[in-house]
Every structure is written in structure tokens, then in C-alpha cells.
Amino acid sequence: MLAIDNYLILSAIMFAIGTVGVLTKRNAIVIFMCIELMLNAVNLTFIAFSRYLGNLDGQVFVFFVMTVAAAEAAVGLALMIALYKNRESIDVEDVNLMKL
Amino acid sequence: MFEYVWLIPLFPLIGVVINGLFGKKIKNETVIGGIAAGAVFGSFLVACGILFQLLSLPGEERHFEKTIFTWISSGNFKADIGFLIDPLSCLMLMVVTGIGFLIHLYSIGYMHGEEGFYRYFTYLNLFTFSMLLLVSGNNMLLMFVGWEGVGLCSYLLIGYYFHKKSAGDAGKKAFVMNRIGDFGFLLGLFTLYWYLGGTHNVWTINFRELASHADLIVPGAITTTVALCFFLGATGKSAQIPLYTWLPDAMEGPTPVSALIHAATMVTAGVYMIARMNFIYIKSPTALLVIACVGAATALFAATIGTAQNDIKRVLAYSTVSQLGYMFLAMGVGAFGAGVFHLMTHAFFKACLFLGSGSVIHAMHHALHHEHSDADPQDMRNMGALKAKMPVTFATFLLATIAIAGIPGFAGFFSKDEILWQAFSNPHHGSANMLLWGAGAVAAGLTAFYMFRLVFMTFFGKTRLSDKAFHHLHESPWVITVPLVCLAFLSVVGGWIGVPKVLGEVLGGMPNYFEHYLEPVFAYSTNYMLHGGHGAEHAHSIAMEWGLMGVSVLIACGGIALAWALYIVAPGFPEKFVSTFPVLHRAVYNKWYIDEIYDFAFVNPCKACGNFLWKGFDVVVVDGIVNGVASVVRGISGLLRHLQTGMVHNYAFSMALGVVVIVGVYLFR
Numbered sequence: 001m002l003a004i005d006n007y008l009i010l011s012a013i014m015f016a017i018g019t020v021g022v023l024t025k026r027n028a029i030v031i032f033m034c035i036e037l038m039l040n041a042v043n044l045t046f047i048a049f050s051r052y053l054g055n056l057d058g059q060v061f062v063f064f065v066m067t068v069a070a071a072e073a074a075v076g077l078a079l080m081i082a083l084y085k086n087r088e089s090i091d092v093e094d095v096n097l098m099k100l
Numbered sequence: 101m102f103e104y105v106w107l108i109p110l111f112p113l114i115g116v117v118i119n120g121l122f123g124k125k126i127k128n129e130t131v132i133g134g135i136a137a138g139a140v141f142g143s144f145l146v147a148c149g150i151l152f153q154l155l156s157l158p159g160e161e162r163h164f165e166k167t168i169f170t171w172i173s174s175g176n177f178k179a180d181i182g183f184l185i186d187p188l189s190c191l192m193l194m195v196v197t198g199i200g201f202l203i204h205l206y207s208i209g210y211m212h213g214e215e216g217f218y219r220y221f222t223y224l225n226l227f228t229f230s231m232l233l234l235v236s237g238n239n240m241l242l243m244f245v246g247w248e249g250v251g252l253c254s255y256l257l258i259g260y261y262f263h264k265k266s267a268g269d270a271g272k273k274a275f276v277m278n279r280i281g282d283f284g285f286l287l288g289l290f291t292l293y294w295y296l297g298g299t300h301n302v303w304t305i306n307f308r309e310l311a312s313h314a315d316l317i318v319p320g321a322i323t324t325t326v327a328l329c330f331f332l333g334a335t336g337k338s339a340q341i342p343l344y345t346w347l348p349d350a351m352e353g354p355t356p357v358s359a360l361i362h363a364a365t366m367v368t369a370g371v372y373m374i375a376r377m378n379f380i381y382i383k384s385p386t387a388l389l390v391i392a393c394v395g396a397a398t399a400l401f402a403a404t405i406g407t408a409q410n411d412i413k414r415v416l417a418y419s420t421v422s423q424l425g426y427m428f429l430a431m432g433v434g435a436f437g438a439g440v441f442h443l444m445t446h447a448f449f450k451a452c453l454f455l456g457s458g459s460v461i462h463a464m465h466h467a468l469h470h471e472h473s474d475a476d477p478q479d480m481r482n483m484g485a486l487k488a489k490m491p492v493t494f495a496t497f498l499l500a501t502i503a504i505a506g507i508p509g510f511a512g513f514f515s516k517d518e519i520l521w522q523a524f525s526n527p528h529h530g531s532a533n534m535l536l537w538g539a540g541a542v543a544a545g546l547t548a549f550y551m552f553r554l555v556f557m558t559f560f561g562k563t564r565l566s567d568k569a570f571h572h573l574h575e576s577p578w579v580i581t582v583p584l585v586c587l588a589f590l591s592v593v594g595g596w597i598g599v600p601k602v603l604g605e606v607l608g609g610m611p612n613y614f615e616h617y618l619e620p621v622f623a624y625s626t627n628y629m630l631h632g633g634h635g636a637e638h639a640h641s642i643a644m645e646w647g648l649m650g651v652s653v654l655i656a657c658g659g660i661a662l663a664w665a666l667y668i669v670a671p672g673f674p675e676k677f678v679s680t681f682p683v684l685h686r687a688v689y690n691k692w693y694i695d696e697i698y699d700f701a702f703v704n705p706c707k708a709c710g711n712f713l714w715k716g717f718d719v720v721v722v723d724g725i726v727n728g729v730a731s732v733v734r735g736i737s738g739l740l741r742h743l744q745t746g747m748v749h750n751y752a753f754s755m756a757l758g759v760v761v762i763v764g765v766y767l768f769r
Contacts, residue, residue: 019756022752022756023749023752023753023756024749026749092747092748092749093747093749095748096745096746096747097746
């Protein structure tokens with residue numbers, strides 16, 4: 001069994017990639033995928049610690065996270081379709097109605 | 101019957117509610133007028149019942165208090181909604197409901213076809229309610245509620261034809277003038293309450309309790325202040341110098357309103373108030389002197405203006421001011437009973453005169469309307485020879501005129517003569533008595549002159565209308581003439597209940613019923629004067645009284661004869677007089693320029709002050725602060741606004757940065 005450090009480092013790298021993606025990408029779907037990546041990075045940490053500590057609580061949390069992520073994906077994709085119908089674009093830079 | 105006193109103000113209030121809420125829907129004039137007049141008639145019946153019960157009791161038991169509920173109770177201060185019945189308030193109830201009913205009846209005919217018929221009767225009922233509250237309230241605060249209520253109704257009814265600017269202005273003028281007086285009333289009330297409570301621990305504003313503690317009110321500066329403050333209130337409401345100028349302008353209202361409010365009832369509220377508080381006034385010789393002088397001056401001054409007016413209602417208005425001056429003269433010489441007596445007789449004949457003039461105006465209006473003429477139906481220079489066309493109006497008007505002129509046997513003679521005699525013989529003012537009597541006597545002569553001038557110009561001589569218009573003149577319907585006849589009857593016989601002692605003895609020991617009736621109300625003042633009052637009782641012979649009576653009758657006859665000579669025998673003479681003394685005539689015709697002087701001295705400075713506060717203070721300082729705060733906030737938010745880019749990226753980045761900072765703080769501290 002690999003040491004826990006390896007899982008955590010992988011998780012950290014995935015989270016960082018996700019964060020940078022959210023901050024730099026302009027396509028809403030890509031941003032969305034990056035958020036999923038961040039969530040899964042966290043999931044990986046949960047699982048790793050669950051195994052390491054011999055406690056199932058972490059795995060229960062992961063189920064919750066996955067459920068919420070699925071729901072979020074449904075809502076998020078619906079929003080994006082609505083957005084595309086209105087503006088013919090899913091570029092977040094075009095969504096700036098709040099700006100003066 | 102006493103228990104039902106609360107019904108008296110309640111009936112008109114019900115009328116107000118019905119006509120005020122549903123009058124617009126009812127539309128039927130007979131129903132609206134019937135409800136209003138019926139309500140007042142109901143009050144009149146209850147008042148009659150109370151009067152008869154009062155008369156059946158012996159003199160010293162003639163008072164009753166009915167408390168409905170406690171209105172305000174706070175610490176030592178307590179005010180009830182309650183009614184006081186004594187000879188004085190009962191008399192006022194009778195006058196207000198009796199004359200009020202006749203005038204309501206008259207109004208049904210007079211206001212026929214007017215726009216806002218229901219509005220008129222709502223106001224009129226509201227006025228009656230307020231006036232009844234004023235005269236029957238058992239404490240000063242309740243009296244003040246009525247006092248303000250009648251002022252409000254007066255304003256509303258003067259401005260009844262509000263589409264006319266002059267009517268609106270007159271209403272406002274009346275309201276503002278009355279406010280000045282009300283200010284005095286309130287100051288007097290506060291001072292009295294503070295003085296009795298603070299020095300004697302008697303915290304009360306109830307009339308009977310005040311009267312029972314009258315001994316605590318000692319002559320002095322505070323008593324004089326209280327008395328004069330209340331008198332200021334009375335000058336506003338009762339149109340005395342210096343606050344009388346609103347009353348002549350109040351003639352802009354419908355004529356029955358002038359009769360009810362501005363002649364018979366509301367304007368006598370000041371006289372009633374002073375009579376009610378006689379135990380305060382009797383303690384202050386200074387206040388009495390001020391009242392007597394103001395009363396006499398007003399009586400004389402207003403009478404001079406009355407001689408040169410051409411508007412029939414304005415003559416009567418100045419006559420009212422002048423007669424109110426008589427009542428205050430009576431109050432000022434301590435003859436409270438005589439003043440109230442004149443109040444009553446004046447209510448009879450002046451209501452009759454005003455309603456008569458209304459009947460004339462009504463007829464003139466129709467006649468001029470037929471001819472499509474723009475001539476003023478109120479201007480006496482357009483009238484003349486109306487007696488053949490309007491016999492009932494003429495007869496009643498003439499009787500009331502004889503009554504006001506002071507011809508023996510008619511109501512005005514007894515009351516006016518009593519006041520003049522008291523002015524001459526009272527123990528209060530020493531050598532000033534001659535002056536007071538003189539002013540009163542000259543004013544009596546002027547009264548006889550201008551009233552008969554009015555009658556001669558209106559009813560006698562040749563008509564100044566065209567034949568066609570004159571042909572269309574006709575007598576008024578019965579709803580108008582019946583009240584006239586009732587009031588004329590009262591003007592003739594009303595004085596016989598108060599025959600002076602000297603006359604009564606000649607007439608076979610006829611007692612002065614009226615004085616006797618009011619005795620319990622003024623008993624304290626009478627006793628105070630008998631036992632160690634100020635000034636010594638002068639001995640006046642009966643011959644003197646007879647002599648003065650003769651003089652005043654002669655003066656009145658002289659006034660009538662002069663009017664006869666100038667306006668019937670030599671109708672050209674007044675013009676000659678005017679062209680001989682143009683300055684004098686112009687001054688009198690323009691009311692001695694008092695309105696202009698007031699405008700210059702008070703109104704315009706107040707306006708300038710208001711304009712300064714508006715443009716100099718409100719716009720610059722107040723608005724400046726408010727706008728300044730707003731622009732500072734706006735500036736700061738303009739800077740902060742740049743943080744809100746509307747870019748999701750920027751927000752996400754600032755969130756990530758925040759997380760890094762928080763985690764960093766935990767890691768490296």
C-alpha cells in the first residue's frame with residue numbers, strides 16, 4: 001500500500017489544476033469541469049484518510065459529495081443551455097449584465 | 101331630564117355622520133335638510149325639557165353635572181367628557197338650539213339647488229354640535245374642543261363657495277385671526293392651572309370646582325394675566341379690537357351662516373366664556389377696565405364704519421361687531437347678567453336681520469338673474485322700494501331694526517339700556533364711567549342711524565332696478581318667512597323677561613325675571629363686590645336712571661330721524677356730504693384702512709419673515725445638509741464601485757486569494 005503522502009500530493013495537484021482552470025478558463029463548461037475536478041480532488045483526500053484511519057466516515061462524505069455534484073451538474077447544465085439560448089454563447093466574459 | 105343632557109350634542113353629531121357619509125348618495129334635498137333640521141329640533145326639545153326642570157327647582161339647587169366618562173387622566177390632571185347644567189349654560193343651549201333650528205329650516209329654502217347641499221348641512225350640524233359642546237362642557241378643555249370646533253366650521257362655511265378666491269381668503273383670514281385668540285385662551289388655561297395647582301395644590305380645570313375654589317384666586321398680577329389671556333381668546337372669537345377684521349370678511353359665506361355663526365351664536369362664545377369665569381374677572385380691576393375700554397371702543401368704532409358701507413351684509417357685520425362691543429362693555433363693568441341678556445336679545449334680532457337680508461338677496465338675485473344683469477345683489481344702491489314686493493320680509497326686518505335701535509318696548513331697548521346704565525353707575529372704573537357711557541350712547545345713536553339708513557335704502561324710496569327686474573321680485577317661500585316671523589316675534593317680546601327695576605316698579609311691580617334667573621351663576625361675584633370689593637358703591641338716584649334712559653331713547657330717535665332726513669326727505673344730501681368731506685368719507689368707507697394697516701404692520705413682515713426662512717434657511721441650510729450627506733455617500737460609493745466589475749473571474753479570483761490568505765495565516769503564524 002502506498003503511503004498516504006502520495007494520495008495527498010496527487011489530490012493537491014488535482015485541486016490546484018482545478019483552481020487555475022476555474023480562474024483562467026472562459027468557457028463555462030470547462031470551468032464547470034474544473035470545479036468537478038476540485039471536488040474529486042477533495043473526494044480523493046477523504047478516501048485516503050478513510051483508509052488510513054480505518055474509519056468509514058470519510059467514505060460516507062464522498063457519497064454525499066458525489067450526490068450533490070450530480071445535482072449540481074444537472075442544474076449547471078440547464079443554466080448553461082438557458083444561457084446559450086439567450087446569448088448564443090457560453091463565454092462567461094459575455095455574462096456581465098451586473099456591471100454598470 | 102337632566103340625565104339626558106348628552107342627547108343634546110349627540111343629535112347633531114348623528115346628523116353629521118348621516119349627511120357626511122351618505123349625503124352625496126341621498127341627493128334628495130328634503131331628506132338631507134330634514135335630517136339636519138330634525139336633529140337640531142330634537143336637541144331643542146331636550147333643551148326645553150331641561151329648562152323646565154331647571155325652573156322647577158329652587159334657585160340654589162339649579163346646577164347639575166353629568167359625567168359620561170373620564171377623558172384624560174394623567175397624574176394630577178383629569179378631564180372628563182361631562183356636561184354642566186346651570187342657568188347660564190341652559191340659556192345658551194336654548195339660544196343655540198332654538199335659533200339654530202330656525203336657521204336650519206331657513207337654509208333648506210335658501211340653499212335650494214346649491215351644489216354641495218349635503219356638504220352645507222353637514223358643516224352646519226357639525227357647527228351646532230361644537231357650539232353645544234362649548235356651552236355645555238363641564239371643564240375648560242372640553243370647552244376648548246368646542247371652541248376650536250366652531251372655529252373650524254366657521255372656516256369651512258365661510259369658504260363654502262371655495263371656487264371664489266375672496267371666499268377662500270376670507271376663510272383663511274378668519275382661521276388665522278381665531279388662532280391668535282386661541283393661543284391666548286390656551287396660555288390663560290395653562291397659567292390658571294399652574295397657578296392654582298402650584299400655589300394651592302388645587303389641580304383642576306372643572307368649572308364648578310374652580311368656582312368653589314374662587315377664594316384662592318386673589319387679586320394680583322397673575323390673576324390679571326390669566327384674565328387678559330382669556331380675554332385675548334375672546335377678542336379673537338368674538339371679533340373685538342384688535343382681532344375683529346375677520347368678521348366683516350366672513351360675509352363671503354352663505355347668508356344663513358352669517359346669521360347663525362357670525363351673529364347669533366359663535367361670536368358670542370367669548371361673552372359666554374367671560375360670564376362663565378366671572379369669578380376670575382371680578383378679582384382683576386385692570387382686566388375689567390381693559391375689557392370695558394375695548395368693548396366701548398369696538399362698539400363705537402365699528403358703528404362708524406357701518407354708516408358708510410353699501411353692502412347690506414357688511415352693514416350688518418359691522419353692526420354685529422358693534423353690538424358684541426356692547427356685550428364686552430357689560431362684562432367689563434361687571435354687569436355679567438346684562439351682557440348675557442344682550443347676547444340673547446341680540447341673537448334674536450340680529451338673526452332676524454341677517455335672515456331678512458338673505459331673503460332680500462335671494463329675491464334680488466333672482467330678479468337680476470332674469471335680466472341677465474351682473475349687478476351685485478347685495479349692494480343697497482341697487483335696491484329700493486322692496487316693501488311692496490316683500491311685505492313679510494319688510495315687516496319682520498323693520499321690527500328687528502326697531503329692536504336693535506333701542507326703541508322702548510322692543511327687546512334691544514331693555515338690554516342695551518341696562519348695559520348703558522351699568523356702564524354709568526358701576527363701582528369699578530370711577531371717572532372712566534362717564535367715558536364708557538358716552539361711547540356707548542354715541543354708538544347707540546350711530547346704530548339707530550345706520551340701521552334705518554339700511555332700511556330706507558332697501559325698502560323705501562324709488563327702486564333702482566329696471567322695470568323688468570323689479571317685476572320679477574317676489575316674496576320668499578314659507579321655509580324662509582316662517583323663521584323670520586318667529587325671530588321677529590322674539591325680537592319684539594324677548595326683552596320683557598328682563599325689565600329693569602325702575603321700569604318694573606312703574607309697571608306694577610314687574611320683576612326682572614332674567615336677572616333673577618341668572619343670579620346663582622354670578623352669586624360669587626355679586627357677594628364679592630358687596631363684601632370688601634374694590635371701589636365704593638356710588639349712590640345713584642332713580643331720577644338719574646330715568647334721565648339716562650330718556651337720553652338714550654332720545655339719541656336713538658335722533659339717529660332714526662337723521663336717517664329719515666338724509667335718505668327719504670333729502671336723498672341728494674349724502675352725495676353732497678361725500679363731496680364736501682371726501683377724505684372723511686373715503687376713510688370710513690375703507691374701514692379706516694385698518695386692513696391695510698394690518699397688512700403693513702403684521703401680514704407683510706410675517707410674509708417677509710416666512711420668505712426669508714424659506715429661501716434663506718430652508719433652501720440653503722436644511723436642504724444643504726441633506727444634499728451634502730447624499731453627495732458624500734455618492735462620492736465614496738463611486739470609488740468603491742470599481743471593485744464590482746461584473747466579471748465572474750474576478751470574483752472567483754478574489755475568493756481564491758482570500759482562501760490563500762486565510763490558510764496562510766493559519767500556517768505561518
